Every structure is written in structure tokens, then in C-alpha cells.
Amino acid sequence: MSSEFDPLPTRRKALLVLGMHRAGTSALARVLALRGAQLPAQVLPANAGNVDGYWEPRGVVELNDRILDACDTAWDDPFAPQRLAEEQATVATFRDEARAVLEREYGAAGLVVLKDPRCTLLQRFWSEALAVHGFEPLPVAVVRPCAEVMASLVRRDATSAESAALLYAAYGMEVARAIAEGASCLTYAQLVRDWRTSTDRIAAEQGLEWAETPLDIAGQVSAYLKPASPVSSALPLPQPLRDWSDRVWAWCQQAAEGKPAALAELEEVIEGLRMQAQSFAPILRDRVRRERRIEAEREDAL
Numbered sequence: 073m074s075s076e077f078d079p080l081p082t083r084r085k086a087l088l089v090l091g092m093h094r095a096g097t098s099a100l101a102r103v104l105a106l107r108g109a110q111l112p113a114q115v116l117p118a119n120a121g122n123v124d125g126y127w128e129p130r131g132v133v134e135l136n137d138r139i140l141d142a143c144d145t146a147w148d149d150p151f152a153p154q155r156l157a158e159e160q161a162t163v164a165t166f167r168d169e170a171r172a173v174l175e176r177e178y179g180a181a182g183l184v185v186l187k188d189p190r191c192t193l194l195q196r197f198w199s200e201a202l203a204v205h206g207f208e209p210l211p212v213a214v215v216r217p218c219a220e221v222m223a224s225l226v227r228r229d230a231t232s233a234e235s236a237a238l239l240y241a242a243y244g245m246e247v248a249r250a251i252a253e254g255a256s257c258l259t260y261a262q263l264v265r266d267w268r269t270s271t272d273r274i275a276a277e278q279g280l281e282w283a284e285t286p287l288d289i290a291g292q293v294s295a296y297l298k299p300a301s302p303v304s305s306a307l308p309l310p311q312p313l314r315d316w317s318d319r320v321w322a323w324c325q326q327a328a329e330g331k332p333a334a335l336a337e338l339e340e341v342i343e344g345l346r347m348q349a350q351s352f353a354p355i356l357r358d359r360v361r362r363e364r365r366i367e368a369e370r371e372d373a374l
Contacts, residue, residue: 085280086178086207089187090195090250092243093147094224095216096260099297101127101187103263104212106292107271108283109185112177121228124296128188131173132198136190139166139197141364144357147190150235150242151353154346156193163197170201183280192246210278211255213247214263215324218317219303226307233307237317238348241341244320248327252335257327264297316341 087109091097105111105127112129137147143159145152156163178184184207191198199209218240225236251257256277258270268286275282309317319341326333 084182084184084207085278086202086209087183087185087274087278088191088195088198088202088209088211089185090192090211090213090247090255091189091215092192092221092240092247093189094221094228095189095243096214096263097187097189098122098124098126098128099260100212100214100258100263101185102296103267103271103293104185104274106284106289106296109183110178110181111185113179114177124298126187127185129173129177129186131177132186132188133190135166135169135173136188136194139163139194140190141360142166144360146356146360147193148229148231148235148239149353149356149360150238150345151349151356152193153242153246154349154353155357163194166197167201167204170198171205174201174205174207183283189243192243192250195246195250210280211250211253212274212278213250213255213257213324214260215244215247215257215321215328216260216300218321219306220260220300222307223301223303233309234313237309237313241313241316241320242345244317244324245338245341245345248320248323248335248338251324251327251332257324259325259328260300262328264299267293267297312344316344 087104089097089101089104091100101111102125111127112132114130116126116128116130116133118125139162140146140149140152140156142162142165143152143155145155149155186198186202195211199211202209218237221240222233222236225231225239226233247255247257256274258273263270271282271286319338323333323338
């Protein structure tokens with residue numbers, strides 16, 4: 073029996089960029105767009121956090137934030153994956169809005185790039201939404217060492233190293249699961265060092281052809297891509313957090329080098345995050361509810 077959520081016959085392809093915030097997802101999205109994937113109609117503007125641009129669909133980012141909020145979580149909650157797994161019925165209520173956003177942002181384009189790090193938490197939702205809209209979802213993950221991501225998050229958001237590392241491990245596990253299910257994976261360093269080979273490998277693995285040759289876009293890519301800023305010294309971390317982040321990075325780096333390991337090798341990280349969630353996830357959910365209430369009271373007072 074068919075339903076309104078059955079996928080349309082697949083004719084188009086959507087590159088779904090996955091990865092941790094500050095891991096190079098913006099750079100990957102931009103390079104994929106230069107090679108021929110269409111960007112969304114309404115791209116979030118650049119700001120002080122990323123002066124070169126985020127290349128994210130405004131409608132997708134706004135919808136993702138609303139979905140996370142409806143599930144009493146947020147993009148910077150390291151226990152969001154567990155919470156979202158419990159709230160699949162709530163997430164599903166946003167299906168029609170997702171279809172409308174995809175129509176607005178991409179129209180009838182044949183090859184598109186969809187990037188928002190929040191989609192790493194909601195990859196199943198967006199993969200299904202893309203399929204319903206007639207796209208074949210092609211997941212592509214980019215990863216970066218924890219020390220570089222932590223330093224960037226601490227610099228941009230004034231967050232603690234501990235919360236940045238915990239978030240890195242949580243997003244990293246979602247990336248690892250996607251890789252184990254067939255997502256392409258590359259490191260940010262690989263992209264910067266040899267974007268031609270990196271994007272050609274993505275095309276071969278995901279079964280697509282680029283509209284633009286490397287020669288056509290070499291100048292634009294070279295002007296855009298920048299090596300990672302050097303990290304002067306590693307930020308101190310409690311040993312369990314350092315172990316988890318190191319294990320996640322090593323696993324993903326190995327996958328990016330074409331030598332994927334069994335996901336079971338990350339079982340210690342999976343179990344550690346699960347145990348932490350039992351103790352601390354309720355505190356973060358209370359924070360989200362409290363912030364929502366304060367915002368509603370502020371709006372009522374205006």
C-alpha cells in the first residue's frame with residue numbers, strides 16, 4: 073500500500089554533507105558546489121563565525137532547530153542522538169515541512185548539495201525527506217582532529233574544552249554510523265591537500281558525474297580553501313574524554329584512508345556516551361525547556 077511519504081521515482085541526486093561543526097563541512101559544501109552541485113536558493117550569510125560563508129540552506133537550518141527544540145534538545149547537546157531516537161514520532165511530524173523546504177531551496181535541480189551539521193543528528197530524517205522528494209541521498213562526511221575542532225569551538229563560542237570534546241565524540245559516532253552504512257568519508261586535510269582526487273573519489277563512490285572539471289574551477293577552489301590553523305597546544309581534557317575523542321578520530325581517519333574498521337571497535341565510546349546520557353541528559357533537557365520558557369515570557373512582555 074502506498075502512502076504520501078513513499079519516495080518518488082529517483083531521478084535526482086543530493087549530496088548530504090555530514091560532520092561535526094567546525095570540521096570542514098562548509099569547505100566541503102563549497103567545493104562540491106564548484107564541481108557542479110547546486111547550492112540552496114537561500115544561503116545563510118557569512119558572519120564573524122565563518123567569514124567565507126556557511127553554504128547552508130536557511131530553511132533547513134531553521135527547520136532543524138525547530139525539530140531539535142520540539143524534542144527538548146539542541147545542536148550543542150552531546151546527548152541529542154539518544155533523545156532523537158526516543159522522539160521519532162515527534163520528528164516525523166515535520167515531514168511535510170521538510171518537503172516544502174526542499175522544494176523552495178532546490179526546485180527541479182538534478183544534483184544538489186545539502187549541508188547543515190545538524191543534519192548529522194537528523195540524517196535519517198533528511199535522507200527520507202530527500203527520497204520522498206525524488207532525490208537519491210548521497211551521504212558524504214568530512215572529519216578533522218578533535219584538537220582543531222575544539223580550538224575552533226572554544227574560540228568562536230567561548231565554550232569549555234570538555235563540552236567541545238564531548239560534542240565531538242557524539243557527532244563523531246553519528247558520522248561513524250553513516251560511514252558504516254556507506255557514506256563517503258574524507259578528512260579536511262585530504263580536501264585541502266588534493267581536492268581533485270577527493271571529489272573524484274566521492275563521485276566514484278556515490279555514482280555521479282561532475283559537471284565541472286578540475287581545470288574549470290582550479291582558481292576558485294585554490295582561492296577558497298585554506299589549511300587548518302595550527303593548534304599551539306592541546307587543551308587539557310579528562311582522560312575518558314580524551315580517549316573517546318581520540319578513538320573516534322582514529323576510526324574516522326582510517327575510514328577516510330580507505331581502511332574502514334568495524335563499528336564495534338567504538339563500542340567503548342558508545343557505552344560511555346550512553347552512561348553519561350543517563351546521568352546528564354535530563355539536565356540539558358531542563359535547560360532547553362527553561363530557555364524556551366524565558367524566550368516566551370520575553371516575547372509576551374514586548
